[in-house]
Amino acid sequence: MSATPILEIKDLHVEVEGKEILKGVNLVVNAGEVHALMGRNGSGKSTLSYTLMGHPRYVVTKGSVKYRGEDLLALSTDERARKGMYLAFQYPVAIPGVSVSNFLRSTVKARRAVDIPVKEFRKELKEAMAKLGVKDEFLSRYVNDGFSGGEKKRLEILQMALLKPEMALLDETDSGLDIDALRTVAEGINALANKDNALLLITHYQRMLDYVSPGFVHVMQAGQIVKSGGSELAKELEAQGYDWVTKELASSGSSK
Amino acid sequence: MVAELTRDEMLHNVKADYKYGFHMGEEDYAFKSGKGLTREIVTQISKMKNEPEWMLKYRLKALEIFLKKPMPTWGNSQMLGDIDFENIHYFVRATEKQGRDWEDVPEGIKKTFDRLGIPEAERKFLAGVTAQYESEVVYHSIREDLEKQGVVFLDMDSGLREHEEIVRKHFGTVIPAADNKFSALNSAVWSGGSFVWVPEGVKVEIPLQAYFRINTENMGQFERTLIIAEPGSYVHYIEGCTAPTYSSDSLHSAVVELIAKPGAHIRYTTIQNWSNNVYNLVTKRAVAEAGAKVEWVDGNLGSKLTMKYPSIYLMGPKAHGEVLSIAFAGEGQHQDAGAKMVHFAPDTSSIIVSKSISKDGGRTSYRGLVKVYPGADNVKSSVKCDALLMDEESRSDTYPTMEIDEKDVTIEHEASVSKVGEDQLFYLMSRGLTQDEATTMIVNGFFEPFTKELPLEYAVELNRLIALNMEGSVG
Ligand SMILES: Nc1ncnc2c1ncn2[C@@H]1O[C@H](COP(=O)(O)OP(=O)(O)OP(=O)(O)O)[C@@H](O)[C@H]1O
Ligand SMILES: [Mg+2]
Numbered sequence: 001m002s003a004t005p006i007l008e009i010k011d012l013h014v015e016v017e018g019k020e021i022l023k024g025v026n027l028v029v030n031a032g033e034v035h036a037l038m039g040r041n042g043s044g045k046s047t048l049s050y051t052l053m054g055h056p057r058y059v060v061t062k063g064s065v066k067y068r069g070e071d072l073l074a075l076s077t078d079e080r081a082r083k084g085m086y087l088a089f090q091y092p093v094a095i096p097g098v099s100v101s102n103f104l105r106s107t108v109k110a111r112r113a114v115d116i117p118v119k120e121f122r123k124e125l126k127e128a129m130a131k132l133g134v135k136d137e138f139l140s141r142y143v144n145d146g147f148s149g150g151e152k153k154r155l156e157i158l159q160m161a162l163l164k165p166e167m168a169l170l171d172e173t174d175s176g177l178d179i180d181a182l183r184t185v186a187e188g189i190n191a192l193a194n195k196d197n198a199l200l201l202i203t204h205y206q207r208m209l210d211y212v213s214p215g216f217v218h219v220m221q222a223g224q225i226v227k228s229g230g231s232e233l234a235k236e237l238e239a240q241g242y243d244w245v246t247k248e249l250a251s252s253g254s255s256k
Numbered sequence: 257m258v259a260e261l262t263r264d265e266m267l268h269n270v271k272a273d274y275k276y277g278f279h280m281g282e283e284d285y286a287f288k289s290g291k292g293l294t295r296e297i298v299t300q301i302s303k304m305k306n307e308p309e310w311m312l313k314y315r316l317k318a319l320e321i322f323l324k325k326p327m328p329t330w331g332n333s334q335m336l337g338d339i340d341f342e343n344i345h346y347f348v349r350a351t352e353k354q355g356r357d358w359e360d361v362p363e364g365i366k367k368t369f370d371r372l373g374i375p376e377a378e379r380k381f382l383a384g385v386t387a388q389y390e391s392e393v394v395y396h397s398i399r400e401d402l403e404k405q406g407v408v409f410l411d412m413d414s415g416l417r418e419h420e421e422i423v424r425k426h427f428g429t430v431i432p433a434a435d436n437k438f439s440a441l442n443s444a445v446w447s448g449g450s451f452v453w454v455p456e457g458v459k460v461e462i463p464l465q466a467y468f469r470i471n472t473e474n475m476g477q478f479e480r481t482l483i484i485a486e487p488g489s490y491v492h493y494i495e496g497c498t499a500p501t502y503s504s505d506s507l508h509s510a511v512v513e514l515i516a517k518p519g520a521h522i523r524y525t526t527i528q529n530w531s532n533n534v535y536n537l538v539t540k541r542a543v544a545e546a547g548a549k550v551e552w553v554d555g556n557l558g559s560k561l562t563m564k565y566p567s568i569y570l571m572g573p574k575a576h577g578e579v580l581s582i583a584f585a586g587e588g589q590h591q592d593a594g595a596k597m598v599h600f601a602p603d604t605s606s607i608i609v610s611k612s613i614s615k616d617g618g619r620t621s622y623r624g625l626v627k628v629y630p631g632a633d634n635v636k637s638s639v640k641c642d643a644l645l646m647d648e649e650s651r652s653d654t655y656p657t658m659e660i661d662e663k664d665v666t667i668e669h670e671a672s673v674s675k676v677g678e679d680q681l682f683y684l685m686s687r688g689l690t691q692d693e694a695t696t697m698i699v700n701g702f703f704e705p706f707t708k709e710l711p712l713e714y715a716v717e718l719n720r721l722i723a724l725n726m727e728g729s730v731g
Contacts, residue, residue, distance in 0.1 A: 078691070
């Protein structure tokens with residue numbers, strides 16, 4: 001493992017519209033690692049992912065985040081993206097009138113800071129699409145406009161394949177996927193993971209983790225990471241539910 | 257090679273070094289009238305063009321009407337009040353002779369056209385170019401197959417000379433001089449514009465294109481266009497208008513008359529990008545006879561004030577009219593645009609789609625009229641207006657008027673005003689696009705229903721213009 005972590009979150013407190021949602025998150029992610037973040041609905045997982053990507057509604061009130069040693073919070077959203085942060089959205093947004101192909105080419109150009117010849121890009125795109133089972137007709141459709149839930153998630157992964165992020169946050173990319181799509185998407189994720197990048201998978205389900213096996217599993221509760229472990233932790237959660245964590249915490253007195 | 261790219265790929269494969277607006281190297285005019293408007297100037301314009309007597313009389317009558325008519329009290333009367341009619345050159349002639357071949361066109365003007373990319377466009381697939389340089393058409397060519405089809409595509413001055421009878425029969429019949437103050441002004445001092453006549457049953461496959469450009473400070477441009485499509489014919493006419501930025505105000509006041517005879521189809525596309533000091537006060541009207549179809553595709557960028565409401569008079573049964581327009585208003589600009597559909601006959605139908613964007617305190621208005629006369633039953637009409645506001649200071653209003661004097665009609669009307677969504681911006685920026693790039697992308701997407709109706713090179717130009725307008729650095 002390299003000396004500087006890819007992501008280093010310390011005591012992160014975040015407010016949305018005046019309400020504190022994250023209440024001291026600590027997390028270190030190193031190159032080559034896959035982390036899973038689990039937790040009940042409303043525990044703050046998406047809030048963490050939005051905050052890391054710099055959404056203007058999420059205000060950091062305390063704490064720090066370092067990205068490869070650099071102050072992430074000082075960077076604008078687009079700078080973060082160009083430096084290799086990526087968020088696969090839980091709810092991808094529609095951009096009416098903007099074709100998928102134009103969108104992808106523009107974002108790839110921004111990320112790589114070079115203009116790729118149209119045909120070269122198309123070749124690369126077609127290959128990536130074939131691997132992820134994305135149909136050609138998608139290229140002329142408008143971004144996420146009228147897409148089914150699963151189609152949106154595939155487009156998120158297709159973008160990830162093209163942008164080649166160093167730190168990818170995948171917010172429930174597995175929900176809304178049918179069984180075959182789940183496997184394809186998981187294979188896509190595995191193909192992208194390497195020793196130089198890192199993944200943070202936000203998920204509710206073990207089935208995703210069966211394919212993409214994380215070295216680290218964390219449980220978020222009420223805006224904090226309250227428990228961390230290896231992949232066995234996800235299996236325990238699947239079997240016993242979150243009440244088990246809550247009870248355990250209550251008895252050990254390590255949380256509120 | 258290029259042919260292998262899809263339209264979408266070509267459209268978005270635009271280099272970043274695009275710049276608009278320029279001055280001519282030398283100010284070399286064959287003739288330039290003094291400022292202001294008098295009988296003498298009007299007479300001089302007509303004499304210089306060797307016009308028939310009836311046209312001179314028509315002009316002088318129109319001048320009287322212009323001088324008597326009050327300014328419109330709607331639109332933006334405050335801005336209108338700032339027009340100084342005494343401070344405008346009503347006629348400027350750039351060169352004495354009209355060039356028919358590219359080689360004949362004077363060097364300075366060629367450079368201007370080169371900047372606009374006209375020769376390439378022509379080489380590729382122009383049917384005919386009539387490029388209006390200042391008040392006079394200096395370059396004009398018609399491809400042979402058009403001539404073989406019997407299509408007439410001339411500048412209006414030549415049209416009058418060579419086809420006097422057709423012109424006399426139709427000129428001013430759709431838009432009389434007395435229609436409004438600015439149609440009167442145009443009728444008095446008009447110069448240039450296009451004259452198109454398509455014989456019965458002839459389909460003109462390639463769009464007829466014209467470029468217009470104002471290049472003299474304080475110069476009014478009053479082009480006059482008349483398009484006549486004989487029964488069962490089809491023609492698509494495109495004009496692109498651009499103007500460099502000057503310090504004092506210019507006036508552009510065109511009149512465009514379209515006549516679609518039974519079963520004919522006319523599409524008229526405009527992309528205009530006047531500089532921010534131009535008053536753009538244009539009267540456009542079409543007559544659609546039985547079973548005819550007329551479409552106005554109208555893009556309004558730039559100018560200080562635009563007042564333009566392309567209208568279609570649906571005169572015969574089963575006539576169909578469409579207006580698809582976009583408007584972009586930035587700082588200090590007001591785009592007061594809209595459409596009018598007048599249903600005189602049964603079984604007629606119309607569609608109005610208007611999309612507007614206001615930014616940096618700019619203002620857009622949709623002003624529309626749908627009128628159905630008694631006896632015009634089974635009319636269908638739909639109106640859709642979408643406005644996008646880029647910030648809190650900007651403004652958008654709609655003034656839709658419906659005058660329906662018949663029961664058996666179907667009228668739909670939808671209007672929406674929205675803001676550029678924070679979540680859309682965040683989504684695009686999370687992919688590495690800067691805020692400007694993200695905004696431009698959203699805006700281009702908003703205009704896409706319009707852009708997709710344009711021939712490729714116009715779509716490219718429009719997207720570039722929008723990008724420039726988003727940066728706020730036009731000029
Ligand atoms: N814009 C907002 N305004 C008000 N409250 C918000 C806002 N965004 C998030 N919250 C609140 O913050 C809490 C955490 O939300 P978050 O979306 O981070 O949960 P999550 O862990 O991702 O849940 P899920 O598993 O359902 O996706 C919730 O109570 C939510 O209602
Ligand atoms: Mg969530």
